[in-house]
Amino acid sequence: MASNAFTNTYSRVWFIEGGAGPSRRRDYFGNWKAGAISWDLGDITVIREPDPNAYNRFVRVGRYRGEPGDPELPITARYTFQRSRLLKAARLDCEHTIQVHMGQCENPQDFPRGWEKTLILEGASISSYGTEDLGAMSPDENAPVNEEVPFVGTDLYEVVRMTFAEMASDSVTAPVTSVYVCDNAQCGACGVASDGCQVVLALTGAVAGSPGGGSGILYTVNGGGSWSTVAGPPAAAEKIYCAGDVAVVLSDADDAMFYTSLAELVAGQVNWTRVATGFVSGQGPIDAWSLGASETWIAGSGGVVYVSRDPALGVEVASSGATANDLHAIHALDSLNIVAVGASNTILATTNAGVTWAALTGPEPGAVLTSVWVRSQREWLVGTATGNLWYTIDGGATWLAKGFTGAGAGSVGDIVFATPSVGFMSHNTAAGGAGRVLRTIDGGYSWYVMPEGAGTIPANTGVAALAVCEDPNVLYAAGASGAGDGILLKAA
Structure with missing residues (x-):
């Protein structure tokens, strides 16, 4: 070698x-x-007990790591x-x-x-x-x-340098609108060993077995080595995510969420349960950010923000009436700091877990704000449907444009960060509508078009959603490819 x-x-x-x-x-x-x-990763201490079969001998029964x-x-x-x-x-x-x-x-x-x-x-x-x-x-x-x-x-x-590979091309027959990593790193004591990047769900149009007007789910349990499909809920859907060990799909048109066991889904068996409790009629869910099994923040039509503590119990209205504009994206730094963005330069933000919400002036008058990432209580990044990227370091009081190749044309689709330094942004160009992914390794100070490695991004007509995991060198991307077709990508 x-x-x-x-x-x-x-x-x-x-x-x-x-x-x-x-x-x-x-x-x-x-x-x-x-x-x-x-x-120093912590000293390893062995736990021993007396050997039940012999005097003056001890058997090893475990070990633990120090601080x-x-x-x-x-x-x-x-x-x-x-x-x-x-x-x-x-x-x-x-x-x-x-x-x-x-x-x-x-x-x-x-x-x-x-x-x-x-x-x-x-x-x-x-x-x-x-x-x-x-x-x-x-x-x-x-x-x-x-x-x-x-x-x-x-x-x-x-x-390290990353290159793109197209995933599940035989199974993707409709645009892929959402992708989510439902995994945590573990050594195998509580299940299958994983680096935290293996179990991935993607939301697409109907697949074999989907009810009329429904959606389809693609999933992998081996980091994209192989993909399978299951029928999605019997409704048009916008977003898929995981809240603990439950897979959830949001439907704006149906003013509802649907959930099923993640373990059953990745075994090829789904039993979708529809929950409409708490949703306001005509103000359905569009986007979500889950902090865990007991806390998910949801952005909805008509300017409503919901919070879900348990998918089976529905949602509660966290904010209503601050704006009538649709909210297209939401991100939560933690339980206290949440920001939602949407149509007509709309921004809603809370720093006290939703007790109060501030309606802020966004960075670009009249623009549809398509994406948001909250890096700290005062530092946020926002993308627009006009192809611009903006940031604030004072909680939305003032905004500055962040330049990148192709900025000011097309649209920004999604923004995600894997670490404080490493982040990704999807940008769909105006000419031909081709989707690109840009990477930053300095916390958003500079952005460059991927891949760094050999090749180019596979041909597509737009990248809508991104998903990261615990490895900053792994990215999943979802979008469209031609009339009525879709694309699912992995960069590593």
Whole structure:
């Protein structure tokens, strides 16, 4: 097997002061060196009990892991006559992002393309600051001076180049309107071992066995290695998601939601139950964001926001009357901070779990807001049907446009983030309506068209929905391909 061993001369360091985000630039430091990574994952302690069959012997009955530490990455930098960026950062005592880009033939100063692999340390705080000797007692001590600065982060992961592959082409015969990853990483103690990216559901038009006017579901339990289909609910549908171990489909036209057991669905058996409790007539559900089995926020027609605590019990109205405009997208950072966007530049936001909602002025007068991602209580990204991407860092008080190749034409379909640094956006161009996916690895500060690897995105006429998982190098995308046909993609 050919060796592709990495040597330490093929790395360079980028620094994002204050952490990755749409307003924070990334700076290249060619005279910084990344040191050796260390990450204490917790000591392993074995549990033993007396052997029931022999004296003075013990049997192993289990083990447990102690408290883990945080990932650490030391940085060595040349100390120069200019102001030290590292000393400044140490005095501020903030969390930053460190990226180590690795490549061979690329330009290391080309942030989006100049790497084969990138190592990202999120939430990187400086634990101490020091330098080598600043003075000399004799000529033989003359030497460059280095700063030695260890960073301690909250997460450490790699980013690699991604390429697209079309999924389930024989089964997709209608536009795919929604896709959702219904999986969690586990080692197998509570079920089938998974990296958190294996179980995926996609909502499409009718498949074999679907009732008239109904929808179809495509699913995989092996990360797209194979796909199967089951009949969806007997109604036109907009969105599919999972709330714990339950699969849920929303129908605006039917003013209802439908649910079934996820375990039964991925076994090829579905028993859809219709629930209309709590929905206002003529103000059905359009989009949803689930925080877990007991909390899902739903955006609806006519400006209504619903909350679902249990699909079997229906929904409660969380906001009504603040606007009459349809809400097309919703995202919840947590139980307190939720933002919904929609027609005519409409934005509704809450910072107190829906007790009160603020109707805010959106970024683009008259535009349909198609997508939203809440990065923090005050930092949001919003996409529009006019092909623009906007961001705010003050909770919607002011807005700034974020440029990307093709911005201002076509439409933005969806925005999702896998980590604080790594996110994806679908954009459908005006010319021919071809769908593209853009990626950011600096928290939305810059966006570039995928793929980074070989090939191009398969031919399509629009990408409507995206889904990420626990691996920032895996993406699922859903959309249309030609008149009445659909497409389902995986990038990895």
